[in-house]
Amino acid sequence: MALGAVHVPLADIWGSLTGTAEEGPLRQIIVELRLPRTVSAILVGASLGVAGALLQGALGNPLASPDVIGVTGGAGFGAMLTLLVWPSAIALLPVGALAFGLVAAAIVFSIGWSGPHAGSIGRVILAGIAISALFGAATTSLMVAYSDRVQSAIFWLAGGLTSEGWSSLKVVWPYMLVGMVLALGLMRPLDRLALGDDVAASLGGRPRAIRLTAAIAAALLASSAAALAGLLGFLGLVIPHLVRLAGGTSSHRFVVPASAVAGAALLLAGDTLARVILAPVELPVGPLMVVLGVPLFLWLLREAV
Amino acid sequence: MTPLLEARDVRVQVGDVEILHGADLTVHQGELVAIVGPNGAGKSTLSRAVSGLQRPSGGEVRWSGTPLSELRGRKLARLRAFVPQRAPVPAGVTVRDAVALGRSPHIKPLQRATRGDHDAVERALERTGVREFADRRLTTLSGGELQRVQIAVGLAQEAPVLIADEPTSHLDLGATATVAKLLRGLVDDGLSVILVVHDLALAAAVADTVVVMADGRSAATGPPREVLTPDRLSEVWRVDAALDERGALHVNWLDRGPARR
Numbered sequence: 001m002a003l004g005a006v007h008v009p010l011a012d013i014w015g016s017l018t019g020t021a022e023e024g025p026l027r028q029i030i031v032e033l034r035l036p037r038t039v040s041a042i043l044v045g046a047s048l049g050v051a052g053a054l055l056q057g058a059l060g061n062p063l064a065s066p067d068v069i070g071v072t073g074g075a076g077f078g079a080m081l082t083l084l085v086w087p088s089a090i091a092l093l094p095v096g097a098l099a100f101g102l103v104a105a106a107i108v109f110s111i112g113w114s115g116p117h118a119g120s121i122g123r124v125i126l127a128g129i130a131i132s133a134l135f136g137a138a139t140t141s142l143m144v145a146y147s148d149r150v151q152s153a154i155f156w157l158a159g160g161l162t163s164e165g166w167s168s169l170k171v172v173w174p175y176m177l178v179g180m181v182l183a184l185g186l187m188r189p190l191d192r193l194a195l196g197d198d199v200a201a202s203l204g205g206r207p208r209a210i211r212l213t214a215a216i217a218a219a220l221l222a223s224s225a226a227a228l229a230g231l232l233g234f235l236g237l238v239i240p241h242l243v244r245l246a247g248g249t250s251s252h253r254f255v256v257p258a259s260a261v262a263g264a265a266l267l268l269a270g271d272t273l274a275r276v277i278l279a280p281v282e283l284p285v286g287p288l289m290v291v292l293g294v295p296l297f298l299w300l301l302r303e304a305v
Numbered sequence: 306m307t308p309l310l311e312a313r314d315v316r317v318q319v320g321d322v323e324i325l326h327g328a329d330l331t332v333h334q335g336e337l338v339a340i341v342g343p344n345g346a347g348k349s350t351l352s353r354a355v356s357g358l359q360r361p362s363g364g365e366v367r368w369s370g371t372p373l374s375e376l377r378g379r380k381l382a383r384l385r386a387f388v389p390q391r392a393p394v395p396a397g398v399t400v401r402d403a404v405a406l407g408r409s410p411h412i413k414p415l416q417r418a419t420r421g422d423h424d425a426v427e428r429a430l431e432r433t434g435v436r437e438f439a440d441r442r443l444t445t446l447s448g449g450e451l452q453r454v455q456i457a458v459g460l461a462q463e464a465p466v467l468i469a470d471e472p473t474s475h476l477d478l479g480a481t482a483t484v485a486k487l488l489r490g491l492v493d494d495g496l497s498v499i500l501v502v503h504d505l506a507l508a509a510a511v512a513d514t515v516v517v518m519a520d521g522r523s524a525a526t527g528p529p530r531e532v533l534t535p536d537r538l539s540e541v542w543r544v545d546a547a548l549d550e551r552g553a554l555h556v557n558w559l560d561r562g563p564a565r566r
Contacts, residue, residue, distance in 0.1 A: 060393060116320045185414070192406050194398065198389035198470075199458060201358045204382030204410045249397035 003276050008034075036166045041271045042264040043169070044161070044229045045239075047176055047221035049263025050183050052236035053243070053255045054221075057190040058214035059121050065237035066222030068128045069215055072233045073135035074104025075226035076157065080139050083153045084146040093156070094168040094227035098175065100135070101223030107131050109215060119208030124215070159232040159286025161271050172224040179220035183256055186214050190252040232267070234290050238297050239263045245300040266293070307370045308333050309466050309497050310385070312355045316363035317347075325350045326521040327364065332466060332499060337492040339508035339529075340501045342518030343542055348501045349390075351518065352468050355499075356387045368466075382410035386459035388469040394443045400454050401439040404429055407461025429460035433487060449480025456487065467491065468499040473507065485511050505546075506554040509533055517541060 008026050016030040048066070055064040066072050078100025082093045108131045112124035143150050189210045192200040197207040222236060243258040244250050267285070270292060274283040310332040317325035325347045332338050340348045353359040355366050357373055366373035368384045376384065386407075407429065408422040430436040433453045443451065452472050459467050469488065473481040481504075488498050489511045502508050508515055509529035517525040517532055519541045525532045535547045545557035 188409065188414075192409060194393065194395035195403060195406060195458065196389055196392035198358060198387060199392055199406075199455075202356070202382065202385075202387035202389075202459065203406065203462065204378035204380075206378070244397065247397075250395050251398060251402065 003272055036169060037161050037271070038268065040161050040169060040228050041268045043173075043176060044225045044232065045235065045263035045265070045267030046260040047179065047225040047263070048232060048235040048267075049239035049243075049259030049261075050180065050256055051218040051221040051225070052238075053240040053252070053259040054183055054186060054190070054214040054218045055236075056240050057194065057252050057255070058186075058211045058218075059125065060194070061121065061125065062241065063237070064125075065233055066218060066226075067132060067233050067237075068125055069219055069222075070104035070108040070128050070131040070135065071101045071219050071222040072226065072231055073132035073139070075101035075223055076231055077104075077135040077139045077142070079156055079226070079230070080142045080153055083156060084142050084149050087149060087152065091167065094171050097230075098172060098223045098227040101226050102219055104131055104135055105215070105219035105223070109212060109219075112215075113208065113212055119211055121211075124211070155284060156230040158284035159230040159289075160274070160282070160284045161229050168228050172227050175220045176224045179217045179224065180260075182213060182217035183221070186210065186217065187252045187256050190214065190256075194250065194252070229267075230286065232286050232289065234286070234293065235263060235267065238293050239266065242293075242297060242300060245303070306333070309369055310355060310367070310499075311370075312351075312364065312366045314364040315351060315354050315361050315366060317350050317354050317359055318362035323362065324521055325354060325361075328516075328518065328521070328523040329526065330355060330499070330516060330523065331526075332497050334465065334497055335492060335495050336513050337489065337498045337500060337511055338514045338516060339512035340499065340516045340518060341503070341505055341508050341533075342524075346518040346541075347521040348518050349470050350521075351523075352470050352499060352501045353387075356385055356468050357381050358387060379410040382462060382464065384464055385466040385468060386462040386464040388455050388459045388467065388472060390471045390474065392455060394446075394451065396442070396444055398443050399440055400435055400443065400446070400457075401426065401430065403443060403454060404435075404439075404457045404461050407458040410462060425463055426461050429457040432460060432491070433457040434483075447480075449476050449483060452476060452480070452484055453487065456484070460491075466497045466499065468501075470501045471503065472500070474503055481507065505533055505538075506548065506552060509548050509554075510552045 006029055008030060012026050013030055016027040051066050055068060056062055075097040078096035079093055082089055082096040108128045111127040113119050117123050189205055192203050192205050193207060193210055200207045239262050240255055240259045243255050243262050247254055247258060270289045271285050274285045274288050277283060308331050310330065312330040314327045315325060316323060316327055328347060328351045330351060340352060342348045350359065354361045368376060405426050408418060408425060411422060412418055430439050433456050435450065435453050435457055473484050476484065485507055488500060492498050512529055514526065515529045515532045516523050517537065524541060525537060533548055538544060538546045547555050549555060
């Protein structure tokens with residue numbers, strides 16, 4: 001919180017947070033800009049990490065990420081709808097992203113969990129790809145139709161945190177909370193599911209229900225994250241892998257909480273870098289995270305046996 | 306005495322197609338029941354249906370007298386353990402971790418494993434002979450070792466009936482013998498085992514009772530020697546074959562000279 005275009009001494013930060021500091025621009029920067037942004041970075045990073053860990057575990061697929069269940073496509077569409085069609089209602093941007101992210105996931109789930117092979121991994125993933133493509137096409141159409149306003153949307157699509165205070169956080173925190181609580185309860189069932197559907201069923205679990213609950217929790221977390229910070233889906237894909245490679249185990253009782261911590265730490269570090277490198281110009285965090293994350297990921301991949 | 310498992314006229318439908326047209330299966334305590342039959346006869350489907358892994362579309366299944374439909378989750382998991390043919394092998398999970406998951410029907414959510422749970426895990430590791438590599442990862446094990454770990458997971462469940470779906474079908478001769486001895490030993494200790502198996506010589510050697518499945522029905526049930534007669538082998542498998550008195554299966558592979566003596 002000390003770093004940024006304006007340097008704030010640590011003592012002043014402490015003073016601002018505990019309420020002992022005097023009123024002034026520094027206190028305002030801390031309480032109304034940097035604190036909410038720091039909290040957002042931590043929550044978004046943790047949410048994406050956990051969402052990725054849940055989906056990769058539930059679908060037994062290392063390529064699973066919030067993209068796979070349509071959340072990213074839906075949230076992107078919801079955001080573009082607000083930004084491009086009703087720019088005057090920009091305050092509703094997080095609501096739009098959250099709502100459409102959840103709607104897209106709901107469509108994917110209703111297709112994926114119906115029919116004779118309800119809840120099978122292939123069915124869920126295929127439904128997700130189809131719905132993502134649909135929302136992607138809708139987003140592109142919007143961008144073509146309102147091409148004069150696309151400029152304002154680029155930053156959101158690239159993914160990044162903004163210094164807009166507490167308003168978005170106030171909208172999404174209940175969804176994040178529900179997602180996180182579900183994630184805690186899913187750690188043991190997902191470990192059983194890792195031994196196969198038959199073993200999970202033998203142990204008294206219901207594989208389809210576990211998968212659906214994990215997907216719902218991931219949709220809540222990823223939609224909330226998209227509402228706060230745009231499209232940072234890459235984090236959801238990579239963080240669980242980083243955690244597994246670094247920790248040497250894929251037990252969900254380790255991977256889920258560790259993904260939360262690693263996601264929060266990485267995004268916080270990335271966001272700070274993005275604000276500092278070319279201060280006062282802010283770099284978009286999304287591409288920066290990818291640029292930083294890929295070499296780290298490739299290095300771990302090389303080290304892993 | 307109430308049988309541990311009593312299944313009558315079990316039917317299973319997938320979509321609009323009925324793939325099991327009525328099968329019976331009864332298992333008593335300390336009995337090894339082998340389910341045999343040609344590919345597609347419904348052996349695995351029957352074992353999955355009575356286990357509650359696949360919903361029966363008709364018939365009646367009772368575990369210790371209680372209808373399967375009234376048994377949910379953990380309650381059912383304490384009555385029977387299902388050991389699948391081949392399971393995914395998660396990376397970074399040790400043998401002991403995997404076997405410990407077998408205790409989950411006994412551990413309530415948000416509770417920790419007790420001393421009793423740890424003891425049960427150690428017993429299962431010991432009994433299946435996998436204790437010596439209990440701290441190795443599943444990804445480093447051979448097929449035979451993995452299969453014994455699977456059985457250990459089922460044993461840790463401490464259910465009175467263990468259902469094994471073709472546990473030996475991809476194992477070599479030595480590993481098959483190890484698993485066969487293990488399963489028979491468990492039954493001699495008082496457990497009940499349902500073994501779905503292709504190998505008729507193996508079934509005849511280890512089973513107390515053989516259930517022959519043909520075309521989605523249970524065609525015959527009884528002691529191996531009474532059930533696996535040359536006539537039945539010819540009728541169900543369409544092969545000229547016979548079991549001799551030492552339990553070896555003689556097959557007239559190329560229809561040159563009779564297998565029956």
